[in-house]
Amino acid sequence: MSAADSRIAPPRGPLERLLRPFADVREGEGPRLLLLTLNAFLILTAYYVMKPVREVLILVQPGGAELKSYAYGAQALLLFAVVPLYGALATRLPRRRLINVVTGFFIACLPAFHALAHAQAPIAIPFFLWIGVFSLMVIAQFWAYANDVHSTGQGERLFAVIAFGASSGAVFGAWLSGRIIRTAGVDPLLPLAAAILLLALLLFNAIDRRERAAAAPRAGAAPRADVAIGRGNAFALVARSRYLLLMAAVIFLLNWVNSAGEYILSAVVKRAADAEVLRGALPDGAQGRYIGAFFADYFQLVNVAGMALQLLLVSRLVRWLGVPLALCVLPVVAFGSYATAALLPSLAVVRWMKTVENSIDYSLMNTVRQMLFLPTSREEKYKAKQVIDSVVVRTGDVLSALTVYVGTTAFAFGVVEFAWINVGLVVVWLVLSVLTGREFARRTAALGPHGG
Numbered sequence: 001m002s003a004a005d006s007r008i009a010p011p012r013g014p015l016e017r018l019l020r021p022f023a024d025v026r027e028g029e030g031p032r033l034l035l036l037t038l039n040a041f042l043i044l045t046a047y048y049v050m051k052p053v054r055e056v057l058i059l060v061q062p063g064g065a066e067l068k069s070y071a072y073g074a075q076a077l078l079l080f081a082v083v084p085l086y087g088a089l090a091t092r093l094p095r096r097r098l099i100n101v102v103t104g105f106f107i108a109c110l111p112a113f114h115a116l117a118h119a120q121a122p123i124a125i126p127f128f129l130w131i132g133v134f135s136l137m138v139i140a141q142f143w144a145y146a147n148d149v150h151s152t153g154q155g156e157r158l159f160a161v162i163a164f165g166a167s168s169g170a171v172f173g174a175w176l177s178g179r180i181i182r183t184a185g186v187d188p189l190l191p192l193a194a195a196i197l198l199l200a201l202l203l204f205n206a207i208d209r210r211e212r213a214a215a216a217p218r219a220g221a222a223p224r225a226d227v228a229i230g231r232g233n234a235f236a237l238v239a240r241s242r243y244l245l246l247m248a249a250v251i252f253l254l255n256w257v258n259s260a261g262e263y264i265l266s267a268v269v270k271r272a273a274d275a276e277v278l279r280g281a282l283p284d285g286a287q288g289r290y291i292g293a294f295f296a297d298y299f300q301l302v303n304v305a306g307m308a309l310q311l312l313l314v315s316r317l318v319r320w321l322g323v324p325l326a327l328c329v330l331p332v333v334a335f336g337s338y339a340t341a342a343l344l345p346s347l348a349v350v351r352w353m354k355t356v357e358n359s360i361d362y363s364l365m366n367t368v369r370q371m372l373f374l375p376t377s378r379e380e381k382y383k384a385k386q387v388i389d390s391v392v393v394r395t396g397d398v399l400s401a402l403t404v405y406v407g408t409t410a411f412a413f414g415v416v417e418f419a420w421i422n423v424g425l426v427v428v429w430l431v432l433s434v435l436t437g438r439e440f441a442r443r444t445a446a447l448g449p450h451g452g
Helices: 014-019 030-059 064-092 095-118 124-148 152-184 189-214 234-239 242-278 287-321 323-343 347-371 378-410 415-446
Strands: none
Touching: 014 030, 030 095, 030 124, 030 152, 030 189, 064 095, 064 124, 064 234, 064 378, 095 124, 095 189, 095 378, 124 152, 124 347, 124 378, 152 189, 152 287, 152 347, 234 242, 234 378, 242 287, 242 323, 242 347, 242 378, 242 415, 287 323, 287 347, 323 347, 323 415, 378 415
8 A cells, every 4th residue: 555545534524534435535436436326336237137038048058057067167277268359359449449349249139139039049058158258358457447447456455345336236147037027027138138138338437537537637638538458468478477477366266265165065965954854853855945045145244244354354354454364364264164064065055155255255355356457557457357266266176177077077086075175275375375465565566656
C-alpha cells in the first residue's frame, strides 16, 4: 500500500460517508465504486440466471452426469484455443471496444441458443462449453477493467466492495432463477439473462465515458482517447514473468485442492445417506432427497457466510494484514481443515471445514486474487489474466478430477487418503503464496508513492 493511501482521510461526500463502514472510501471515489459494484452485480446475476439452463440441458441427456464431467475437460481444451483469440482481439482493439465486442458476442449468442432449444436442436454440449467460457472470460475481463482504472492503493481499499457486488449478484441470480423456474419453467431464463447482460454493457459504457472524462489531462480538455492494450501473446506474457507464473501456480493449486475437497464432501454425504437407509431412518431409494436437501442448505450457508465476510471483514482484513499475508489466509485454513478431516472424517467435520474454506474462498481469497493484478501492466491485466483466470483455473479442476479417478480406480483411496493428499498440496500452495506475496510487495514498492 502506498504512503498516500495508508493515511486515513475522512470522506466529505454523502456517498463516501454511506460506504465508509464497508471500506476506506476517499473523497470522489464513491460514484465509480458504486457503479462498478452494480456492474459486477449485473454480470453475476446474469450468469446465475443462465446456470440452471446448463444443468437442465446436460443432465436430461443419457449419461448426463458423466457428460458433465467430460465437458469440464473439454472446456479446458477449448480455452487453449479461445484465449489466444481473445489476445488477438486485445491487440487490435482498444479497451472499450474490446469489452463491447466480447460482451456483445456473448449477448448475441443467447437468443440463438434460445431459438435452437425451442427447435429441440442438440445444444447441450455446445451451451455447456459456451457458458463455461463466458463465466471465466467475461468475469476476468470485468476485473481487468477494474484493475485498469484503480491504482494499487485504491484497489487494496475498494475491491472488497466491488467483490461484494459480484457475491450478491450470484445469490440474487440463483434466487431469481429459482423463482422463475417454479412459475414459468426454464424458457424465460436465456432472454432474461441477455437483457441483464445488455444492461450491464450499457452501464460499463457509461462508467468508461465517465472515467475517460475524469482522466482528461487538464481542466477543459477533451476526454482521453481509448488506447490500445498491447501486442504481446497471452501465454508468453505469463511464461516470461516470474510474478505471473507464481500467481498461476497459486490459482492452479487453489482449484486443485478445492475441487478435490468438493469430492471429499460429496463422498461423505453419499456415505451418510446410505447409512441413514441402512439404519432405517430413510426409505430405500430416498438418498437423492437426503443429498439434495443437504446441498441446498450447505450452498445457502456458504453463500450467506461469504457475503457477510465480504461486506464486513474483507476490506478490514486486507488493511490490517496487507495483501501478502491475506493471500496466505486460505491455505492456512485449508491445511487445518483437511488435516482435521483426515483425522476425523465425519459428515459434521467435513461439512463445517468446507463451509469455512469455501466462504473464505468466495470472499477474501476472491478479492485478493483480483488485487494481485494491480501492480501489472495493462497488457498483463487483459491478456495474462485471461490465461490465469480461465485456462489455469479449469486445468486445476481437470487435474483434480484425474486425481480422484486414479485414486479411486487404481488405489481404492477413500476420504482419509484424499484428505491427506490435499494436506500435502496445501503445503506447496502456502509456500507459493508466500513467494507470490513477496513479489507483489516488491512490485508495489517499485511503483512509487502513488501505488501505480
